[in-house]
Amino acid sequence: MLLGEIKRKTLPLTDGLELVDFGFALPYTWVLVEGPEGRALGVAMTLPEEVQRYTNSVTEPSIEAFIERADSLNVIERTLGLAAINxxxxxxxxxxxxEWADVLELLPEDVGKIAMIGNMPPLARTLRERDFNVFVFERNAKLWDKDTYSDALEYHLLPEMDAVIASATCLVNGTIDMLIDRAKKARLFVLTGPTGQLLPEFLSGTRVTHLAAMKVVDIERALLGLKLGSFRGFEEGNKKYVVEV
Known part of the structure; x- marks a missing residue:
C-alpha cells in the first residue's frame, strides 16, 4: 500500500517538530505543526460518506501517532494520518x-483521452470547452451528473487513458494504488487539490508525474476558515502550485 511507504518516509522527518493543534472536521481535517523554521499546516479532505462507527485508537495525539495510522483501515485515522503527513x-x-500555476497548464494540446478521478465540475467544463475527450469518474453518487461514470468503471477504462487528473482524495479513500497500477498508458498523472500537499519525492518511482496542490501562505486565515467549515475561507489563505515528481 502506497500510504504505508509514504508514512515510513515521513516518520524520520518529524524530528524537531511538535504538534500544535489538529481537527477532524468538514470540509478538511487539518494538522498544525511547528519547528525551528516556523509552522506548517497540512490538510486532508474529510469524506463523510466513508465514515462509519469507527473508534479512533489514538489516545495520546502526536504527529507520530497520527502518521503511524496513515494506512489504517479506519478512515478517520487514515485522514488524520494523511493530514499529519501533509x-x-x-x-x-x-x-x-x-510553478505557481493551474493544473490546466500541464495538459499538452495533443492529449487524447483524459480521466478525471473525482467530479470537479468547473475543471471538467473547461476541459470540454477546449474539446478534450474527458471521462469523469466519481465514487459519491450525490456528486454524479449526466456525464459522470461510477468509479467502478475506473479499473476497466483507465488503461485507455492518455492523461489522468486525480483528486488527491484518492489517497484518503484508498484507491491510489489501483489508479497508478491501471493507468499504464498515461503520460501525465496529476494528483490535484489541497490533499496533495505531499513531498514530491514520496511519489518517486510511481506513475504520478505532478502534484497540483496549495501552499498555505496565511496560516491564521486558512485555519479560521477550517474551523468555520469554509472552503472559500480556507482557500483564501492559500496559493496554488504545481510541482513535478
Missing part, C-alpha cells in the same frame, strides 16, 4: 522550482 511535508517542502 503538515510535515509542507514544513520541509522546497517550492523554489514549483
Amino acid at each position: 503538515a510535515v511535508s509542507q514544513y520541509h517542502i522546497d517550492l523554489s522550482n514549483a
Whole structure:
C-alpha cells in the first residue's frame, strides 16, 4: 500500500517538530505543526460518506501517532494520518522550482483521452470547452451528473487513458494504488487539490508525474476558515502550485 511507504518516509522527518493543534472536521481535517523554521499546516479532505462507527485508537495525539495510522483501515485515522503527513511535508517542502500555476497548464494540446478521478465540475467544463475527450469518474453518487461514470468503471477504462487528473482524495479513500497500477498508458498523472500537499519525492518511482496542490501562505486565515467549515475561507489563505515528481 502506497500510504504505508509514504508514512515510513515521513516518520524520520518529524524530528524537531511538535504538534500544535489538529481537527477532524468538514470540509478538511487539518494538522498544525511547528519547528525551528516556523509552522506548517497540512490538510486532508474529510469524506463523510466513508465514515462509519469507527473508534479512533489514538489516545495520546502526536504527529507520530497520527502518521503511524496513515494506512489504517479506519478512515478517520487514515485522514488524520494523511493530514499529519501533509503538515510535515509542507514544513520541509522546497517550492523554489514549483510553478505557481493551474493544473490546466500541464495538459499538452495533443492529449487524447483524459480521466478525471473525482467530479470537479468547473475543471471538467473547461476541459470540454477546449474539446478534450474527458471521462469523469466519481465514487459519491450525490456528486454524479449526466456525464459522470461510477468509479467502478475506473479499473476497466483507465488503461485507455492518455492523461489522468486525480483528486488527491484518492489517497484518503484508498484507491491510489489501483489508479497508478491501471493507468499504464498515461503520460501525465496529476494528483490535484489541497490533499496533495505531499513531498514530491514520496511519489518517486510511481506513475504520478505532478502534484497540483496549495501552499498555505496565511496560516491564521486558512485555519479560521477550517474551523468555520469554509472552503472559500480556507482557500483564501492559500496559493496554488504545481510541482513535478
